Structure formats: structure tokens, C-alpha cells
Amino acid sequence: MQNTRLNNLIDTIGERFQQWLRNPWRRTSLLIISLLFGFFLGTAISTVAGQKANLDISVAAILVVLTEGVSWIFYGTNKQIAKSLLGQILNSLKIGLTYSLFVEALKLGS
Numbered sequence: 001m002q003n004t005r006l007n008n009l010i011d012t013i014g015e016r017f018q019q020w021l022r023n024p025w026r027r028t029s030l031l032i033i034s035l036l037f038g039f040f041l042g043t044a045i046s047t048v049a050g051q052k053a054n055l056d057i058s059v060a061a062i063l064v065v066l067t068e069g070v071s072w073i074f075y076g077t078n079k080q081i082a083k084s085l086l087g088q089i090l091n092s093l094k095i096g097l098t099y100s101l102f103v104e105a106l107k108l109g110s
Helices: 005-021 024-051 053-074 079-083 085-109
Strands: none
Touching: 005 024, 024 053, 024 085, 053 079, 053 085, 079 085
């Protein structure tokens, strides 16, 4: 790419963000936020899909494919993805989503 001011600005912002994430507490807080967002997402999906009874099977199939895809990426043979921040964020989001769906199922069962 050409060395433009916009390109330099984006590179500088990316480098500063990576330096900001090197602090382990910030990295942990980002993973906790991802876990909580996954929990919220699971609750929101289950309530929206529950409003229309004809969406239950298709939403369940999509969620199974997405969670299995994230598990396949995270726990696959490439261990470099599992150590990356994006891989850990996706796995944390998946864990929060799955936990939320289990909690919703337990609420409906009682």
C-alpha cells in the first residue's frame, strides 16, 4: 500500500491499541466483557426467537453451527489462534452464549 497519512494514522492507532492490550489486566477485562456480552446475546436471541415459534429450529441450527465453528477454530490443530486475543475473545463469547442458553433452558424447565 501507499504510505499515505490515513494509512500512517491507522497503523499508529493499531500499534497503540496493541500496546494497550499488553497489560494483562486490560486483556482480562476485555475477555470478561466478551463473556458478559455473550451472556447478553444468548438471552436476547432466546427471547427474540421465542416470540415467533417458527424461528426456533432455524435459530437453534444457526447457533449450533456457529458455536461448533468457533470450537473447531479455537481447539483445532493451529495453537497460534488459541493464543491470540481474537481467538480468546471468540471463545469467551461462545462460552457466555452457551451458558446463557443453559440458564434460559433451566428457567423454562422450572
